[in-house]
Amino acid sequence: MLKKAASYLLPVIIGCIFIPIPLVGDFHFESAMIAAITGAFWAGITTSRTSLKKDSEVIIKITMRVALFGLPLLVFSLITSCLSANGALFWILIPFPAILFGAAIGRFFRKLVAPFPAVLTVLTLLFISLGVLLIEFLTLPQVYYFNHIWGHWPGPIYDETVQVSSSLFYFRGITLLWVLLLWALTDWKKSALPKVLSGISIVGLCVGYIFLSEFGIVSPRSDLQQKLSYHYQTEHFHLFADEEHFSDEDLEFWALKHEFYFDQIVDQLDVDWPEGRMIESYLYANAWQKKELVGAKFTSYVPIWLEQDQLHIAEEHLEYVLLHELVHVISKQFGNDFFNGSWSIGLIEGLAEAIAKDASSESTLDQIMAAKDRYPTAEEMESALSLLGFYADAGAISYTTSGSFVKYLLENYPVSNFKQAYKTTDIESAYNTSFDNLVEGWHASLPDLEIDSVDQRASNRIFSQQSIFQRPCPHSLTETQKLWDDLQYYRITNQKELEEITLRVLFELNPENLIIKREWARNKLESLDAEQVELSIAVDDPDPVLQIFKADAFALLQKWDQAFAQLEITRGVLPESIPRTFTYSFETRSDTLLWKSFTNARYKNIYPSPDEAETYNSTNTLILNELLIEERFDEIISSYAAVLINQEIREDWFDIYIQLIDQLIYMSEFELASQWIEKVNELELRPRYKERLDEQQYWFDFMIVRQ
Incomplete structure (x- = not known):
């Protein structure tokens, strides 16, 4: 009796020990993986014993012990409000099919009367859990993996949003088909039923493995190149991009940036790059597409362990991480012999x-x-x-x-x-x-x-x-966090209707959340629904950004007296910690002409001609130019730049100057770009600003040579 009680109590105690351990103490996929590995090997070894007669009893017993191990984790997650539906689903889909799979393999070797069935079972489980992983790791570019033993590894640890996908359901269906086949094969001679079940299992497995890539179980390079079908080749790169998202100009720009950074890194690290060696760059439409195809959402990465040089980046991250990721690719040339790192x-x-x-x-x-x-x-x-x-x-x-x-x-x-x-x-x-x-x-x-x-x-x-x-x-993830993620997805994929619906729900759930309220107000102004902003933001709202939005709402409604009155109210609520550039909000709204020009550009995408902009103050012209760069209206950026070069410049606007110079160099406006570099260099720049301006000079020199 005491022994039986101890067998139930021990897994609970082990579960309690796991609670304070980071990640694996969470009732989520990490602890589910540990439970799956333990359960699969335990079930396999136990069912491989020649004396065993009642397999179902063993499976039930082990399943109960694994569940008891997870019980303290579940209770603790409930107490700390950390329990999620995804965590519960992972615990259902990862450990319990693994137990059945391990038991089926152990039973298979026992029924075959194979020598040392327990050893064969362990070796088989080790090959499936580690050997198959190693094969996939060394041949596939993806960073997510599925496995019949430990279930699923969803991707990099920096991608904290981990959800159960339809792919896991599909893969666990394949796992259960293997269980059915292994179970039926050993009873082949008993009756017609095992033969029928074997036939169904084999057909199901054949179909299942044929469609592995379609259901997101594997993502070979050929599959990625088919889905990212826009191909662009340079001296050292093959770029593969989403055809519907990247324009010819976009891909040409980023191809040049690839070669520019390549030259920088090779020179700085004194690398003798092998002649004819090409790098594959996979450029995804957005982080969500990258998550679906290779398992990394907000994490850009380079699989340095693969023979083929490659990098994987979402479009919205290119500007920030391309140089960083290319360093990883090029440093493979002096990495170790095991995984090139x-x-x-x-x-x-x-x-x-x-x-x-x-x-x-x-x-x-x-x-x-x-x-x-x-x-x-x-x-x-x-x-x-x-x-x-x-x-x-x-x-x-x-x-x-x-x-x-x-x-x-x-x-x-x-x-x-x-x-x-x-x-x-x-x-x-x-x-x-x-x-x-x-x-x-x-x-x-x-x-x-x-x-x-x-x-x-x-x-x-x-x-x-x-x-x-x-x-x-x-x-x-809270409901708000999930909705916020959805909002970013709808915004980046230009699904305006769904974006507005999601933002409305977010605002209704969190009417006092400052970030959400700002996003809601900005969206309403861009939708030209200024009345809603006028009515929803209090005159004495303590947030200066919302105050400015309210003033813009009055301006869009042509209520100029109220607009200027609101602007004065905003001046009175400015905190000391407000960004320096925010104070220029008043310059852009200093008279009705400037203000109307600004609101037309910001909310209606209507821009004045460069001749008109020349009559504006430098702040307005500069902000209009920033908006043009964001919209990639290249044909008039240089005209605006020519106007701005004769106006006062300030260090506060350094980021916009850098964007402007970067675009001018790409457009081969070298004389104007050179003037801008020289003018910005005359400012008393912060050390980091000097580094960034030097980077533009290198970009300038690179593009001059390529002409």
Whole structure:
């Protein structure tokens, strides 16, 4: 009796032990995977015993024990409000079919009277759980996987939104067909029923495996190239893009950026690129399409372990991550022989971050580090460069810290030293000094940097982030978060009606949420439903952005007296922390002509001619130019740029200047672009701004050479 009670109590205790462990203590797919692996091997070994007669009893017993293991996780998720429908579905679809599958294999070897059936069962389960994974890992570009033992790995850990897809239901159907076939084959001679069941299973499996790619179980390169059918070839790249989303001009622009960054990286890292070696770049219409096809939603990635060089990026992320991801591709040339990378994840990502320098648009990597109260010790840095240490922190923290350190190594030692350290992970041998000395040298390079409140805010923002391992409900999404994700999808796919419906529901659920209220007001103004904004935003609303929207609503309704009165009210509620550029909102609305021009452009996509814009103040002309760049109206961007070059420029508008210069260079407006680079360079620029302006000079030189 005591033994029986202990058999029920033990899995509950083990489940309780798992609760404080990050991720696997959550009632979601990670704990379900552990339960599936344990249950499959346990069932397989148990049913392989020659003395066993009642397979169903064993399956029920193991299923109960696995369920008891999950019970504390379920209860804790309920108490902490972390339980989600997806987590419950993962627990149904991952462990329990795995138990049946393991039992079917063990029973199969027992019924065949095979020698050492338990050993054969374990070897078979190991091959299916690890061998099949390794084959797929080394041959397929995707980062999600399905498996009959451990169920499903949905993609990178940085993609925290993990949901059960129809693909998992489809794959588990295949798992159950294998169970049915293995069960029926051993009873083939008993009656006609096993023969019928075997035939049904075989037909079902054949059909199931034929349509693996169609149902999203695998995504081979050929399948991706068929779905991303717009092909563009350059000297070093094959670009594959979504034909309905990328225009000829879009693809030409990004093809040039690929080659530009390639030249930069190869030169900086002194890489002798093999002649004729081509890189495949898969450009997805959006993050949602990328999630569907390769399993990574907001995570851009490079499968460095594959022989074929390739990168996978959604269109909305290209501007921010292309350089970073190309570093990963090119660094394969000096990676280790096993997977073309480094055993130090910190060196892999630190190298990309050191070259891209994109942790912040306003502060350099070193300034962000220097703004910290305390620098990482040598021991902490050694941990941060390791796999577990790197992912223990939030991504922004690990990337920034390792990026600053690697930047120091590249700037103060020959690049060959770093390449050796990258390949061997033996940093001390590569640099012929102790790791402590390298870290001390890095620390010594930081205090001399000039730090201001902008750098401090950037540092605080990055180093206050929590990693997925530190969050109490790492995979749980509120209804608001789900709707917000839907809203972004409808917006990026230009589904206006669904966007408006979703935004209305969000606003009704969260009428006081500032971000949602701003989005709702902006949407209403863009829909020219200014009356709703006028009625819904209080005259004394404490948010200056909403106050400006209310003033714009009056302007769109031609109620100019109320519009200017509202503008004065807005001046009175400006907090000290308001962005500097917000104060220019008053310049764009300083008279009815300027204000009408601004609202026409912002909400109606009606732009004045460059001749008209020449009569406006510099702020209005600049903002109109920014809107033109966003809309990619290339034919008049250069005309606006020619007007602006003669007006006053300010560091506050640096981001717009960079966009303008970038577009002018692409349009081969080299003389005008050169004038802009020279003019912006005359400003007292922040160090990070200087880095970004230098990048435009390199872009300029690259395009000049290609003419």
